[in-house]
Amino acid sequence: MKRRQLAKRGRLGISSLTAIVVLGLMGWLLTLPPPGTASTLTFTNFVHNSTPAVLWDVMIDDATANLFTVTVSVAATSANSGDILGIGFNLAPTYNALLTAGDIAGTGVTGLFQNTGSCGQGCNFNGVSPTTFDRLVRIGQQGSPGGFITDTTFTLATHGQTLTPSTFTALGIRAQSVGPTPTGGGGSAKDTSTTRTLTTAVPEPGSTLLLALALGGLFALDWGRRQHTAASCVTLDRAGRP
Numbered sequence: 001m002k003r004r005q006l007a008k009r010g011r012l013g014i015s016s017l018t019a020i021v022v023l024g025l026m027g028w029l030l031t032l033p034p035p036g037t038a039s040t041l042t043f044t045n046f047v048h049n050s051t052p053a054v055l056w057d058v059m060i061d062d063a064t065a066n067l068f069t070v071t072v073s074v075a076a077t078s079a080n081s082g083d084i085l086g087i088g089f090n091l092a093p094t095y096n097a098l099l100t101a102g103d104i105a106g107t108g109v110t111g112l113f114q115n116t117g118s119c120g121q122g123c124n125f126n127g128v129s130p131t132t133f134d135r136l137v138r139i140g141q142q143g144s145p146g147g148f149i150t151d152t153t154f155t156l157a158t159h160g161q162t163l164t165p166s167t168f169t170a171l172g173i174r175a176q177s178v179g180p181t182p183t184g185g186g187g188s189a190k191d192t193s194t195t196r197t198l199t200t201a202v203p204e205p206g207s208t209l210l211l212a213l214a215l216g217g218l219f220a221l222d223w224g225r226r227q228h229t230a231a232s233c234v235t236l237d238r239a240g241r242p
Contacts, residue, residue: 038063043193050189073151082175086123088133090170098159106154111138
């Protein structure tokens with residue numbers, strides 16, 4: 001009878017510990033960056049080759065599998081606005097060699113150019129540094145027929161490359177109709193930046209706590225098994241006595 005009770009207690013103990021371990025492992029999985037969690041590269045400190053200056057928000061992320069998403073917009077804090085006409089960027093040599101025109105796509109994209117400082121009528125970076133870009137994406141059309149574009153998004157195939165501060169090394173924005181927000185004016189912009197910051201996803205504090213639970217659960221399972229084994233040995237030993 002006593003032997004059966006010990007065995008039952010051991011089974012119950014292991015079942016409870018197994019549940020703890022399952023919960024703990026779930027917590028550990030939650031600490032891993034889930035699909036769609038992005039690393040983000042931002043460009044700041046633009047050299048403003050324009051009058052008046054437009055403040056830009058530029059973000060490149062890897063939230064979508066196998067794609068880098070480039071988002072450029074007039075910053076909400078900017079006193080001036082402009083019609084975005086071209087976006088140029090320089091790349092790491094390895095990535096540059098892999099990228100083709102077919103790898104760049106977006107609803108606002110109307111032209112793709114490479115190794116140049118010009119992206120068609122009204123769109124050039126003459127007189128600024130860098131004067132040429134590995135890739136230059138034309139957005140919309142020149143003048144009012146193309147609309148007043150203050151934000152745009154397009155994607156680039158990653159070709160297995162990881163987003164780092166060296167993946168994109170420089171970025172330029174060509175804009176027309178620059179002037180006071182919201183309608184702009186008669187100025188133009190040829191703004192460039194090489195200042196970039198990479199932000200990577202980190203586990204939330206709650207997930208870190210669950211990771212601790214996972215480790216504790218594994219320890220508890222090991223301890224419970226050892227206790228069960230010891231109890232079984234004692235029972236067998238006593239049962240074998242004359």
